[in-house]
Amino acid sequence: MTEAAPLDRRRRRRQETIEEVLDVAAEVMADQGVAGLTLGEVARRMGIRPPSLYGYFDGKNALYDALFERGWRELLAVMQAARAACAGTDLAADLLALETVFVRWAVEHPAFAPLMFWRPVPGFAPSPAAYAPAVELERLSRAFLAELRDGGLLAPDVDLDLVHRTQTAVISGVISQQLANAPEEPFETGAFTSTLPDVVAMWLAHHAGARNRPSD
C-alpha cells in the first residue's frame, strides 16, 4: 500500500506529461509545419527548459516517432468507428462514407497528415512500433475490399493487391492536392475534397464486375 500506490501515481503523472508534450508538439507543427517543430518551442510553450524534454523523449526523432504513431492510432480509431457505423445495406454508400471519413480526418489534421503520408523530415524514419496502427488500418482496408468483391461490387477475379494500390493512390492524391494547394479550404467546399464522390465512383467503376457496369 505504501509502495505500489505512489509508484502508480508517479507513472500516471509521467504519462500525463508525455501526452501534454505530444499535444503541444502537435500545436507547434500546426503553426510552423511538420519540419518546423523544435524542442525549444515545445519547451517554451510548456514553461520548461528544452533539456527537460529528454526525460520523456529520447530526442527529436523519438518525438516525431510518437507523433507518427499517435496520428495513425487516432485515424485508425476514427476509421474503426466509421466501419462499425456502416449500415451494410449499401456497400457503395459505405465505401464513400469510409473514404469521406478518411480524407476529412487528413485535411482537418494538416499538422499530422504530412508526417504520416509524406516524408518531410530528413533523417526520420518511423519505427515498426509506430507503424503498427498503420499496418492494422491497411488490414482493415483490405478486408473491406474483400467484402466489396464478395458483395458483387468488385469483379470476382479482381486483383485485391492492385485494387488496394489504386485506391490508396487516388485517395492520397485528393488529400495531397488539397493540403498542398489549398490547405485552408474546409473539407465540404475544398476544390479537391469535393471531387471525392467522383474519384470514388471512377475507382469503383473501373474495378467493378460486369453485373455492376452501367450497361447492365
Next chain:
Amino acid sequence: MTEAAPLDRRRRRRQETIEEVLDVAAEVMADQGVAGLTLGEVARRMGIRPPSLYGYFDGKNALYDALFERGWRELLAVMQAARAACAGTDLAADLLALETVFVRWAVEHPAFAPLMFWRPVPGFAPSPAAYAPAVELERLSRAFLAELRDGGLLAPDVDLDLVHRTQTAVISGVISQQLANAPEEPFETGAFTSTLPDVVAMWLAHHAGARNRPSD
C-alpha cells in the same frame, strides 16, 4: 570593345556560378531531403564559405525559390517536347504517354518533386515568378483536355475545371504514394507507377462521353 566584352564575360561567369549553386543544391536535396538543404553543405561542396552564397542568392528561401522554378521549368520543357512528339492519331494513347512522361519525371527527380508538389519547407512559399512555368504547364494541360473533349474522348458537356482537378488528384496520388512509400523503385516496376495505365483508364472512362463507353 574594352568595356562591353568584359562585362558580358563577367555576367556570363556569374550566371555559370548561379547554375553551379543550383546543381550542388539539387545534389544536397537528393542526399539529405528537401528540408535537409543547408547553405553550409552547399558551400562546403563548392569549396567556398557560406556567406559567399549571398552574393548569388538572397538567403535560403531565395535558393528554394530558384530550385522550385528550375524544377517546373524542366518539367514544362519535358512535357512540351512530349506533347510535340504526340502522333495525334490516337488521343487515348497520347494521354497515357503524356501522363507517363509526367509521372516518370517526378519519380526520377525525387529531390525536386516534394518541393514542387508538397510544402515540405516551413516558411517558404514560391514567388509568382517561380510559379510561372507551373501556370504555363497547367494551361498546356487544360488545352489538351479540351482536345480530348473535342476529339470525343470526353463528354461534350464535360466540366473542364472538374476534370482537371480529378486528373491532377489521381496523377499526384500515384506520384505521392510512390515517392513516400517506395522512392527507390524504378518507374517501370514501381508498385504505384505501374498502376498508371489503370488510373488513367479509370479517369478517362469516368469522364467519357457515351460514344466511348464500353457498352457502345
Next chain:
DNA sequence: GTCTATACATCGATAGAC
C-alpha cells in the same frame, strides 16, 4: 527521478575588411 544550468556544434544571416 526530475529539473535547472551550462556547454558545445551547427545553422541562417549580417557587417565589414581585403
Next chain:
DNA sequence: GTCTATCGATGTATAGAC
C-alpha cells in the same frame, strides 16, 4: 567577389541541485 568575424537560435548532451 570572397573572406573573417560575429550574432541569435537551435539540437544535443552532461553536470549537478533539489
